[in-house]
Amino acid sequence: MGMEIDRRILVFDGPEGELQRLALDLIGRDFEVHYANDIDEAQILAHEAKGRINAVLFSSSMELERVPDMARRFNVSPAALIPIGPRPDDRVVAALAFHGVRWHLWDEPADESIRFVISSVLFEQDPLEIRYHRRVPTNLPARIEIDGAKSDTTIRDISLGGACLLGGLTGKEGDEGTLSFLVESEAVTIPSRIVWAVGDVGDPLAVAGLSFLEVDPAAGEAIDGLLEAVIARHRIEKRPGAGTDAERAS
Structure with missing residues (x-):
């Protein structure tokens, strides 16, 4: 039997719950989805996953100073963090790049774009994922x-x-x-x-x-x-x- 590849996603939402529907849509699409709109709760979920969170989708309305803190608290690489929502100004985008964020889903991304970006993060984060062609x-x-x-x-x-x-x-x-x-x-x-x-x-x-x-x-x-x-x-x-x-x- 082959080794099963973890495809775990943490959706870290803002207090308004703007990513709640996205989290529901992702459930059952070859991903195991964890959802939280509080950073302490999100950290608990990441801890319970025992370091096997592959990607973190977070609202682009989050305060920028939370980005390096998220990577540390969720035990993921900054490259696994994916901001989703309205595009911030260029200075904020430059700061995200400076902190190691590599992918985005600005504005209202299409379903296929969401799947592609998540798969791309998995492709880069999981050495086993490289066996599969990026679609x-x-x-x-x-x-x-x-x-x-x-x-x-x-x-x-x-x-x-x-x-x-x-x-x-x-x-x-x-x-x-x-x-x-x-x-x-x-x-x-x-x-x-x-x-x-x-x-x-x-x-x-x-x-x-x-x-x-x-x-x-x-x-x-x-x-x-x-x-x-x-x-x-x-x-x-x-x-x-x-x-x-x-x-x-x-």
Whole structure:
């Protein structure tokens, strides 16, 4: 039996409870979710988890001085802290970077962005997580072809290992064919196999999972480009020379 990977998330909310719905939405999505809106209660939950909290989502309205304290009290790396909510001003963002925060979910992030950022933190924090390809959330038009039958579909997420499709289901589990799409006007076609499907052929809400049979260098570069673009939207980078301003902000 393989070793089970912990995927534990602590949601540390503000007194207004703005992250309560998010915590409820995350329950049952391959994550074990702990929720608290008091730092002492959150510390108790982290202690009970015995150092196995992988990511901490916290309200961006929190006082900045709490950030290094959170990492210490929750026994996590600052890189495991994810602010979520309205984007603060640039000085605060620079201070977050200075304190080691690397990912954000500003404003009203889409569900796929939340999943991507959490998975990215897990990818960086857990050495076992590296065995899994990071899935890039997209809304990319595509075409699937199986045994000569072609159907338009939408790629919900994609990785070097496969893709999840919404709508345009053709074929059944185990069938092989190709998935074609454009990335910045470059055509990409990847041999694929349907590994699971939910819904009927022709159902616009049908969902299917594909496994890629072979990814050539050009297709790999295209998928990497999609990944880098999504990372850039959610990454907090420490700017050269920003340390002094960040220290003043904190």
